[in-house]
Amino acid sequence: MNTSLLWLIPILPFAGFLLNGTIGRKLPRAAVAAIALLATLTSGAIVADLWIYMKSAGAPLALAVTSRPWIAVTGFQVDFAFTVDHLTVIMLGIITGVGFLIHVYSVGYMAHEEGYWRFFAYLNLFMFFMLVLVLSSSFLLLFVGWEGVGLASYLLIGFYFKRDSAANAGKKAFIVNRIGDFGFLLAMFLLIAHFGSLSFDRVFSQIPMLDSTGHLATSRCASLPCVIGFQPYSGGFLTAICLLLVVGAAGKSAQIPLYIWLPDAMEGPTPVSALIHAATMVTAGIYMVARCHVLFDRSPAALTVVALVGAATAIMAATIGMVQHDIKRVLAYSTVSQLGYMFLACGVGAYSAGIFHLMTHAFFKALLFLAAGSVIHALSGEQDMRVMGGLRKRIPITFWCMTVGVFAIAGCPLLSGFFSKDEILYQAFTSPSPVGKLVWVIGVLTSLLTSFYMFRLWFKTFFGAPRFDEHALAHGSHGQAALAPVHTRSDTTHTMVAEPEHDSGQAAHSHGIHESPWVMTVPLMVLALLAAIGGYVGVPVAFGGHNEFEHFLDPVFTAYSSGQPTPEPSAPAYQAISLTAIAVFAFALGLLTAYVFYCRKQGRATQLARRFKPLYSLLVHKFWVDEIYGALIVSPLLFASRWVLGGFVDTAIVGGTASAASGATKGLSQITRRMQSGNIRSYAGWLALGAAAVIIVVLFGVHPFHH
């Protein structure tokens, strides 16, 4: 394996970005797409080669390449350096694989858009930063990717920049992410202050050497962990660092309290939602926590926080997802909820289970978004599920792909989501974490809700009688006119406007509801296949599998550990099986409830909603979190800036000193003007006074600076 090839992995998409970004406007669409696809595909090929190499026997645990220094001052240096270990390889595979499929899909989905070149340029820019993020061998280079994907996300959410809601959503995403970055930055400053470096290896290798007071103990003995009485350090500043990292991860991975940007991010084109806001970027926080497992392992408090935040996010987002009407918003809340699952897994120390779910989630959630995009495409831009229905026969390929995705995420046995979710729940239940049982209960409940809202989406979209006005769809440039009555009837103020620009150029050849072209359906089918079988790499031992996924990651998660590896918590097989049974039961119950409410007895859901009006309204309004933040933080801050700082401090105090200064000058000038009266006798008087002063100074030696 030629390690210098590693540089090419991110640089190729960057070259694609530069090409499309500068001259893309003048190129034909086919050329733009070819550049973007080729850049991604070539990176993907290198990654595939890398994967094969890393799986082969005798491969090193990690490949590293270092180039020139990026930031260097005396005492601190960060290089451009990449490291590839097993965790990175998995992330690289997901990013380039799913990324390439979504690029292909976008060729069809965006075919009629203005700014085609801009879209693909941004998409390649995103790939570049995301690959840097996972390849980096230091916190700072990871932060480069971290901020960079935020930028790409900002640009892509605001792709339809003429629409205020899209511009707002992009800005909100960037700023909320910056709040997370604030935590990440502080964590890095603490790391520098304590370890003098930001390189993963240099920081992590110092951790086992911290003695119980947090002092670095290299001087006493080289192999201290085996010295009798050595207490490994935990808590203290490591907890501070971990919690600040969690703030960063909560921003990027949309966890409580910073999840609010992700649902709004659905303003972007659907492939963007699939790639950035479901499969890759939002999982960066989980990747980061897993990458820093050495730090987190030393801080039980921080791990507990991670588990609780994850569990709370999972269930909260799932409850909101139950009542949304916009198909993309349901998926968005579902993403938040699933990310909460992964957080939960990391919080109970089951990092490889978290990464496993990250991978299967990337498959089925990308599939779900792309299939939803295909539905939206078929309905010429409509996203409201209340006006869908009965699409099963009209768009069969989309329907079947979506079905695989829905069953996978809901946890249907033998599909990918089942294995990864089951693994997380099992690990939570058996973990020594003080909140393990609690988060397991929440996890099972969430899994029930997930199954319910996903089947709700499935039934509402594909079954029952069609609720759209086909005539209007066929002749209007998009669905807005036809659907106006529905929107006015809607009791929620949060129905999102459909992508109005989408398909605006399509009016000429619009022919009503149509299956998507093959460039869109082929990626769907590939993803459906992955969503179905992707879980078989991690079949647990209790079911006769070998859990290859976990063993593949073992070198990563046992590195830097001091002393003996902790023995596997050996739970009896019946426990694993009964836990699985509970999970399957939750899946079945969710499916059944959704079937009853949305297929068998339609209208029962509305009745229930009416009966529990306050609760329903709480959920529909997403617990009023946006409003609460607005009222508690944003408005007071703006008020204080405008009136207290701007109106009072700047005008009265800062400006006041200026006025006082100019007033004093004016006063002085009045005096001096008096002195210059033009009267020769008064001049003589001043002269005499001055002379007297000089004489006094000379005689009595009054020296102003003499001590």
Add this chain to the structure above:
Amino acid sequence: MNFDHTILTLILLTPLVGAIVLALIPEREGAKTHHIGALVITLITLLLTLHLPWHYHYAAEPGSFQYEQNLPWISVPAIRYHLGVDGLSLWLTVLAGFLAPMGVLASWRTITSRTKLFFTLFLLQQVAMLGIFLSLDLFLYYGFWELSLVPLTLLIATFGRTENRRRAAIKFFLYAFIPSAIMLVGLLWLYVRTGTFDFPALQNLAASHSISPNTTALWLCSLSFLVAFAVKCPVFPLHGWLCDTITEAPTALAMVAAGKLGLYSILRFSFGIFPEQSRHIAPLLIALGAIGIVYGSLLALVQTDLKKLASFSLLGHVSFIILGIFTFTVSGVDGGTFQILNESLVGAAFFILLGLLYERYGTYDIRDYGGLAARHPWMVTMFVITALAGIGLPMLSGFVGEFLILSGTMQSIVAHHVVWAVVGTTGVIFSAAYMLWMIQRVFYGSIGHRPDEVHGWDLNAREHVELWAFAGLFLVMGLFSPVWMRAIDTYGTLTADKPTRFEPNTFRHIETETYEPTASRGFVDPTLGAAALGKQAPSANKGARY
């Protein structure tokens, strides 16, 4: 031919001679003679300044001056014509050289009448700036310092945008002149005590504590210097002149009005001649810096005038540098010095872009704009790149400086440093908020009423050249910062308290003063304290504007 001994004089003379020549050429209606002349002169100056980093001896003894020219000028009092550059002034000189042709290009369209007056004064301003960076004789320096005030005042009074210009010019002059006059007293006292105006000599005396045994007088003297510099920066709350000056000043002058001169002077003279006093007053300046970051960003968030927004943004950026250099850590000083370069470039690019908008639509009121992205795709690209450099996106120049400054603050040993690091870091949130808000209001959404009436054009060739130069620098400085840091670090390591190299055994423990309420400093950082107790950090979810 070896320029090394005369290069600094050449750098100063070129714009000076140019100014005289331009003043002698008669002005003709509608002709671009003076524009072209000024451009040629400034480009020659830029080329001459590029000689400095090209032939600089990076391995030379840190703190030594290169390309020195030291000639007696007046024997009594002992004033010498002493010029030289070191790691601190090397790139600042190049920066001054670079900004001048950019300023001329930015004035290409806007200055149509009285061009002779404008460009003559502009070149004099250039002489003054270069002189400030190059002088090593305090009296010579003071001459350039005062010279820098005059052209700016006159230009604002003559070429100001509104009828408010006279008042703004007077305000600027008073703000700049009164502290400078007090500084002159301090300067003369120094001469009386030591008998020399020579900076290296004074620096040596200061290092051996032999300027004066009178600590009170020394303190007053150091304050007279610091206040004059702080007003020029400006440091919060001495920024009363900034808004009016920036609002009135033509683009080319807004680019050079604030920041680098004052900051350089603090680094050179306050730190060089008054090292102890500067360290004693550092906690105050660190606090003012951190507050200034938040204050400037928050006020930028609520402005409706683009130039006012830019001036408060400038205040925020300058405060970052103040925070960094007064930590007296290598990271802080290096980062602060690097950030002077970045701040000047970002500020200049930002003012140029605002000027382009004004040229097209004749207003700086944000509320009049909207939806320009579709009309000006290149302009919005440049705006976004500049904004990203300004808010410190990694891989662009702003990040390197900001990161080093804040990380230096965290390493500092000044009391409450963790608090100020946290307060300063909130700046990354607020600066993103106002920049993105501004971009959204001007470029996104539906078309605003002013662009509806007037039809502007996208960038022309001159504007492309100008802005790509900036964009290229943002990227190159963000990616290859060691090129600049090599020289800057020689200064930073000398100035900082001690090198922040972390030997494994000399581990410093911030947590001893952070986590324990009974620590001797009597101070607990709320965020980290909460973190240690397993609670969510309280400052995490505050402060977004969305």
